[in-house]
Amino acid sequence: MTASSPLSLSKLIVSVVDDDPAMREALVDLLDSAGFSALAFDSGKAFMLSGAAERSHVVITDIQMPGCSGLDILQTLSTTLHPSPPVIVITALTDQALEQQAIKQGCYVFLSKPFDPVTLLSHLNDVAERL
Numbered sequence: 001m002t003a004s005s006p007l008s009l010s011k012l013i014v015s016v017v018d019d020d021p022a023m024r025e026a027l028v029d030l031l032d033s034a035g036f037s038a039l040a041f042d043s044g045k046a047f048m049l050s051g052a053a054e055r056s057h058v059v060i061t062d063i064q065m066p067g068c069s070g071l072d073i074l075q076t077l078s079t080t081l082h083p084s085p086p087v088i089v090i091t092a093l094t095d096q097a098l099e100q101q102a103i104k105q106g107c108y109v110f111l112s113k114p115f116d117p118v119t120l121l122s123h124l125n126d127v128a129e130r131l
Contacts, residue, residue, distance in 0.1 A: 011037065012036050012037065012057045012058065012124070012127070012128045012131070013036075013037045013038075013039065013052075013055055013056050013057050013058075014031050014036045014037065014038050014039070014056065014057065014058045014059075014060060014124065015038075015039045015040075015041065015047060015052050015053070015056040015058070015059045015060070015085075016028055016031070016038055016039065016040050016041065016060045016061075017041045017043070017044055017046075017047045017059065017060070017061040017062065017065070017070070017073060018041075018042070018060075018061070018062040018065070018090075019042055019043055019062065019065040019066065020062065021042070023062070023090075023113075024040050024041075024042065025040075027040075027060060028040050030117050030120070030121070031124075034121050034124070036124060039052050039055075039056070043065060043066070043067060043068060044061070044065055044067060044068025044069060044070070044072055044073045045067050045068045047059075047061075047068075047073065048068060048073065048076060053076075053077055053080075053081060053085070054081065056085045057085055057086075057127065057128075057131060058085055058086050058087075058088065058108075058124060058127050059073065059077065059085050059086070059087045059088070060087075060088045060090060060120075061073050061074070061087060061088070061089060061090070062089075062090055062091060063089050063090070063091040063093065063098065063102065064091060064092075064093060070087075070089050070090075070091070070102070071101065071102060071105060073087065074087050074089065074102060074105045074106060074107055075105055078105060078106045084106070086108035086109075086127050087106070087107055087108055088107075088108055088109045088110075088111065088120070088123060088124075089102045089107045089109070089110045089111070090111045090112075090113055090115060091110075091111075091112060091113060092112070092113040093112075094112055108123070108127075109123045
């Protein structure tokens with residue numbers, strides 16, 4: 001990120017939505033160590049009810065969660081917030097149709113688990129530079 005960017009990394013709010021506690025904690029630790037401000041949610045419902053969607057600059061969500069899936073989050077954000085924050089979808093599922101559906105719904109990035117943390121941070125830095 002360049003010094004002329006209007007939004008510093010520490011002010012970039014990244015919401016992490018994942019029902020797997022280990023993955024959620026690992027993502028939050030990665031984001032914190034990289035200088036981002038991370039918010040963590042154990043379900044799509046908890047995220048949507050929290051009001052964090054309106055404050056988030058980026059949302060990282062697992063795609064397969066009970067109740068409110070990552071695709072549900074993606075659809076809700078794209079229809080209720082204008083502009084909606086970029087959504088990075090992560091999944092252990094290797095389903096091309098699922099990836100195409102997420103991209104069709106406006107997914108910013110689709111990453112398969114396990115993913116390279118450097119790649120994720122690169123995408124977040126790209127978002128920060130555009131804000």
